Amino acid sequence: MRTSAFLLVMAAVAAAVFAAGHFLGSDYFFFAGYTVLQFVVLATAWNILGGYTGYVNFGTAAFFAMGAYATVAIYKLYPLPIPVLILIGGVVSGIAGFGMGYLTLRLRGAFFSIATLALAVVLQTLVVNWRFVGGSRGAYIIGPATVPILGNYIEYLFLIMLTLAVLAITAARAIERSQLGYGFATIRDDEVAAEASGVPTLRLKLIATTISGALMGMAGAPFPYYIGYVEPASTFGLAYAVNSIAMPMIGGTTSWAGPLIGAILLGIVQQVATVTISSAVNLLIVGVLMVAFVIIAPKGIIGFFQDRWRAGSGG
Amino acid sequence: MTDLLEIGGLSKRFGGFVALDGIDLAVKKGERLGLIGPNGSGKSTLVNCICGTLHNEAGSVKFDGKSLAGMTAHQRTRLGLARSFQLPRPFMSLSVADNLRVPLLYTVHAREGRKFTHAEMEDHCGEFLRLVGLADKAKKLPRDLSMVEMRKLELARAMAAEPKLLIADEAMAGLSHVEVDDILALLVRLNERGITIILIEHIMRAVMAFSQRVAVLVSGKKIADGGPQEVMRNPEVERAYLGQ
Numbered sequence: 160m161r162t163s164a165f166l167l168v169m170a171a172v173a174a175a176v177f178a179a180g181h182f183l184g185s186d187y188f189f190f191a192g193y194t195v196l197q198f199v200v201l202a203t204a205w206n207i208l209g210g211y212t213g214y215v216n217f218g219t220a221a222f223f224a225m226g227a228y229a230t231v232a233i234y235k236l237y238p239l240p241i242p243v244l245i246l247i248g249g250v251v252s253g254i255a256g257f258g259m260g261y262l263t264l265r266l267r268g269a270f271f272s273i274a275t276l277a278l279a280v281v282l283q284t285l286v287v288n289w290r291f292v293g294g295s296r297g298a299y300i301i302g303p304a305t306v307p308i309l310g311n312y313i314e315y316l317f318l319i320m321l322t323l324a325v326l327a328i329t330a331a332r333a334i335e336r337s338q339l340g341y342g343f344a345t346i347r348d349d350e351v352a353a354e355a356s357g358v359p360t361l362r363l364k365l366i367a368t369t370i371s372g373a374l375m376g377m378a379g380a381p382f383p384y385y386i387g388y389v390e391p392a393s394t395f396g397l398a399y400a401v402n403s404i405a406m407p408m409i410g411g412t413t414s415w416a417g418p419l420i421g422a423i424l425l426g427i428v429q430q431v432a433t434v435t436i437s438s439a440v441n442l443l444i445v446g447v448l449m450v451a452f453v454i455i456a457p458k459g460i461i462g463f464f465q466d467r468w469r470a471g472s473g474g
Numbered sequence: 475m476t477d478l479l480e481i482g483g484l485s486k487r488f489g490g491f492v493a494l495d496g497i498d499l500a501v502k503k504g505e506r507l508g509l510i511g512p513n514g515s516g517k518s519t520l521v522n523c524i525c526g527t528l529h530n531e532a533g534s535v536k537f538d539g540k541s542l543a544g545m546t547a548h549q550r551t552r553l554g555l556a557r558s559f560q561l562p563r564p565f566m567s568l569s570v571a572d573n574l575r576v577p578l579l580y581t582v583h584a585r586e587g588r589k590f591t592h593a594e595m596e597d598h599c600g601e602f603l604r605l606v607g608l609a610d611k612a613k614k615l616p617r618d619l620s621m622v623e624m625r626k627l628e629l630a631r632a633m634a635a636e637p638k639l640l641i642a643d644e645a646m647a648g649l650s651h652v653e654v655d656d657i658l659a660l661l662v663r664l665n666e667r668g669i670t671i672i673l674i675e676h677i678m679r680a681v682m683a684f685s686q687r688v689a690v691l692v693s694g695k696k697i698a699d700g701g702p703q704e705v706m707r708n709p710e711v712e713r714a715y716l717g718q
Contacts, residue, residue, distance in 0.1 A: 338579045338580070338583075341568070341572065341575060341576055341579055341580075342576075342579075342580065344565060344567055344568055345565050345568070345576050347567065348564075348565040348566050348567055348568070349563045349564075349565060349566075351527055351547075351559075351563065352559065352563040352564075352565065353548075353565075353576070354526070354527070354546065354547035354548045354551070355525060355527070355547055355548075355551055355556070355557055355559070355632075356548075356551065356576045356577040356580060356581065356631060356635060357548045357551040357552050357576075357577055357580040357581030357584065357635060358548055358576065358580045359546070359548050359580075360548070361546075413567060
């Protein structure tokens with residue numbers, strides 16, 4: 160399927176989801192759905208670097224928070240419409256992704272991951288000490304109660320995140336099937352052999368960190384309007400880093416569908432657990448599922464079925 | 475004939491260990507050079523320095539009249555230098571055909587400044603796979619291949635970059651008599667197409683049959699360079715291989 164056709168299909172699915180929510184008429188559906196979709200974007204973004212090129216990024220929260228705090232800073236100066244804020248968040252985090260890539264991509268394996276973790280800690284310290292965006296006290300962002308046409312504000316936010324998810328998935332799928340996707344795969348498999356085949360590995364890794372960082376920032380930009388109150392400890396929360404790694408791992412990292420399946424599955428389980436048990440149990444669920452998948456299906460749901468299919472077809 | 479590859483005073487150390495010590499070597503366009511030496515004599519290190527996988531501390535490498543100093547490995551590949559690895563390093567998550575697609579996409583595209591159509595791409599991949607006899611395994615993953623097939627894939631991937639100079643680093647180790655002949659015939663065919671080839675090999679039968687000229691490395695120094703028969707009669711080479 161061509162990318163344009165795929166985009167139309169995804170848009171149709173998204174429209175159906177939105178229409179279903181609208182007729183359901185429940186604010187909770189949109190409120191919980193927003194979080195799930197936010198994780199769809201974060202997991203897809205993480206997977207572009209972590210799944211396609213094999214560089215494990217522990218700093219998702221840093222890029223997410225950069226998008227969120229860009230919004231807070233702009234809100235204090237002059238409130239802009241959310242789509243513009245998403246673009247700004249994307250640019251800020253994209254630049255940060257490029258910079259991080261430039262500084263750290265000569266490191267391989269665990270060393271790269273530790274450097275990304277350090278980035279999150281450094282940025283959190285900076286934000287805690289930055290009084291303009293509220294420092295450790297946090298900042299209140301008051302969105303309007305209603306918007307034109309749609310009426311309900313949470314529906315508007317949901318629609319924005321839905322659009323972002325569709326665009327992120329379409330971009331990930333397009334990358335996967337392009338020359339870039341082949342290049343990323345060779346980096347994951349063997350960087351020395353990739354260079355010997357003419358793949359400019361450093362440049363491709365920078366492209367991956369930039370795209371991945373930008374998408375994470377875009378997911379973070381509307382967050383202050385969604386949550387209403389932003390403070391460093393939760394915006395840089397462990398849950399973002401853990402979830403955005405766990406979701407692609409559970410779904411399968413080599414294809415765009417993996418993070419989507421993982422995020423929807425894990426996201427919904429977490430939302431249900433938040434309502435029925437407690438929100439503190441979320442990370443426990445992630446941990447148990449991760450362990451289970453590492454044992455039963457190390458290549459995630461997609462990999463599990465691909466292997467079955469391969470074995471079944473005798474090849 | 476002009477020199478395609480000129481190496482002058484090339485040295486490489488690993489800490490206190492001198493792996494290569496002032497190597498001079500020239501390879502003419504269209505030549506078939508055999509490079510031999512005992513294990514640990516620096517053959518693979520030399521290949522790594524030529525191809526940019528390692529950086530040499532001293533000396534120069536010129537390819538096709540251009541100095542390669544400061545060039546990354548992928549830039550050298552695009553200039554027309556291709557190598558196979560001693561231990562096959564296929565892209566494990568890509569199919570056999572897709573393994574060949576990588577140098578086509580990233581080297582041949584970049585060099586010619588045009589994109590292949592889908593059909594041209596398939597043709598090219600198919601051609602190289604037929605050449606090494608892997609046509610029926612195109613859709614398999616490398617892990618489903620035997621060691622021999624993996625070595626053939628390694629060679630095919632180097633060939634797919636359409637190089638001017640191909641360095642085959644022990645492409646025949648562990649192969650049977652017939653398989654060695656297969657690969658030799660393949661390399662000769664490539665050479666007839668005008669590709670210069672450096673063959674690094676321990677199988678003397680192959681080296682003697684293939685090479686127009688043989689260079690011998692011992693402990694990071696080049697001790698002999700000349701016609702195969704003449705080099706084999708060299709007392710220093712005999713000493714290095716057989717001891718005194």
